[in-house]
Amino acid sequence: MPNTSLRVHSWSSQHQDTSFVATNVLDPSKTYWLSEPGCITNQWLVFDFNRVVTVSKVSIQVDKWECTVKDFNIETSNNDDLYSWRCVRSFQAVVGNTNTGEQVFEGFEARGRYIRLFFKNNWGPGGGNYILVTNVKFFGN
16 A cells, blocks of 8 residues: 555644654655654554555654654554544564664554554653654555
């Protein structure tokens, strides 16, 4: 499924600086998305597929900074409110200082119109005043 068909929503996790908006994660030529300064727990990105889809793999591009995402959930919903999310699976990314590049997470089946990446924390504290995500790709049908 190509990322170009997605609309990206980010409610409370949107960074105020327009250089680091949520849609950056869908375009490798852009920089990245950052959470609000000082918000290093319980941040998220919501992806609206405009129809119910099944996702079985996601890749997240990490960077070399300790603000790279660490623990996160993949969650689904058919509603865009903040209360009807179902956690499908939890993962841990490898610290960006150790492994920069694309990390693939699989072994799950997420079905819904909305897929949320719920970021629990980052690898801080060295540069960890944000949660950073560089690029996201979804795989499924």
